[in-house]
Amino acid sequence: MTFPNIALRHTDWPQDATQPAALSPVGPVSHAAFEPQAGPAPGMRIELDQVSKRYGEREVLRRTSLVVAPGEFVAIVGRSGCGKSTLLRLVAGLEPHTGGTLRLNGHPPAERDDDVRIMFQEARLLPWRRVIDNVALGLPATQRPLAEAVLAQVGLADRRQEWPSRLSGGQRQRVALARALVHRPRLLLLDEPLGALDALTRIEMHRLLESVWQENRFTALLVTHDVQEAVALADRVVLIEDGRITFEERIDDVPRPRRPGSPEFARHEQRILERVLRT
Structure with missing residues (x-):
């Protein structure tokens, strides 16, 4: 999968494209274009077995193992520079791993790129x-x-x-x-796509992402710095520290749509935050 750099051609820039418009409400979501599929969930299985990634002498991911079930929504959290975005890029096939095995439905990422899409912060x-x-x-x-x-x-x-x-x-x-x-x-990769949005807009986008994921049941892998966002969206939250997965938390006792103010939600958020912030 390739994502070419896009050079803006000044002569093609529309003369009236100046003022941003206000955010319109999501409103009722229509899923007519995405009829539910019978049989197994259409999501893709992700398997990382002892995966490593080096940049020169620096090892960014260290023998990392992770299995994501078809249709599962997994969030990856961790401090800046811990390796979470690198892991996402390996799954997307944007970079090769330097050790271990990585499979999407039993195949290398390069063989499944038509089934994978990625959203960035921009x-x-x-x-x-x-x-x-x-x-x-x-x-x-x-x-x-x-x-x-x-x-x-x-x-x-x-x-x-x-x-x-x-x-x-x-x-x-x-x-x-x-x-x-x-x-x-069949796999949607989310590299902090909501990180630059204001709080209210992020809440709207959380609801939209959850809605389309529940309807279509693709596998979703989210990288985020926001623990509350991870708990709001994911079935499971995984923590990466110094290039390794060191902790995970299942969020299966909080009904959807999730309310950040609920005791169950707060308990998961606090437990993950304490683990992230421990010294």
Whole structure:
């Protein structure tokens, strides 16, 4: 899977693309474009067995083992520089691992890249393409109605002809989510995609992510610094310290949608925070 650098062509920049718009409410979510599939969950199984990653003499991941079940939502937390984003990049196939084995449904990541999509902290939209064209990028013309349906799913049907620069940060991330969902991924990788959003917008995005994950049952792997976000979204929270997984917490006693103020939620959050912050 490759993510080319995008160079902005000044001559293609729309003259009216100046002021960002306010975040529109998500509203009722329509899942017409994503009919539930019969049989096993369509999510992808992730298996890391003693995986290591070196940059020169520096070992960033150290013999890390992790299994994520199909359709499971796992959050990875840890201090800056602990190796969590590196792990995500290895799973995405953006970098090779230097030791151990890594399999997606029994195959190397490079063989399953059509089933994997990734969201970054920046939406990475093409500024010279309108919203609908960003979502439909790479789709045949016959599937353009699917892009329309997915935009409606994320609450942006009325912004389909806008330029990305006229959207708020939350709206741009919703477009990025739609761009990922339109390809019906079996694995969605989330590299702190909500880190730059304000608190209220993040809550809206939490609800949206949870909704589309519950409906489609893809596997989700989230990297975040925000322990509350991890508890709000994940089935399981994994802590990486100094390149190794040292702790995990199952969040199976807190009903969805989760309320941060509930005693069960607070108990999980406190336990993970204490483990992250211990000296």
